[in-house]
Amino acid sequence: MRQYTGLDHLIHSFDQALRSLVPGATTAQRENPAASKDSMLNVSDARHIAGLMRVNHTGEVCAQALYHGQALTAKLPTVRKEMEQAAIEEQDHLAWCEDRLRELDSHPSLLNPVWYTLSFGMGALAGVMGDKYSLGFVAETERQVSLHLQDHLSQLPEQDERSREILEQMNEDELHHRHTALEAGGVELPGAVKLTMTAISKVMTTTSYYI
Ligand SMILES: [Fe+2]
């Protein structure tokens, strides 16, 4: 089997980053859950939902980066397959959010490269700390993402079934990813780390809504 050099890893990481950041470069493996649903929105609702979906899209860009960074440094001998499956499901989320943004005549956040880079670094650092922390980091991330999704679901107007179907499926998947990470031995992170993660995500969600 071929041994990969540092340069190979660098090129692979760059390729993964481009696929996550360039609109249309990621395709979903599962059908978009909104496929058969309707949504008639007035202009101001559509604008608000586009903001929410932009936040969710950036969250999914961060999820890609987190899994990519983690895969580079973590050992994960027993759970690599589950983590790879989770990463594939995150690609579905990314593509579905992108579809919805396009339908709403909007665009992904311009700050995504910044958030990708930061999340990649955090994922790689968590991987270096050891598998139980790395998995604990995934579990905590998914918990926080799920809280955001539930908040966004509560803000959707009743008639926006298309966004609702997407966010509900994402929430279900994220909670499953959390469960998988905990089952695999992820530990509870120190309170200070969790607070830092919450603070960073607050900056991300606030900026991505607008830009
Ligand atoms: Fe996701």
Ligand SMILES: [Fe+2]
């Ligand atoms: Fe997830």
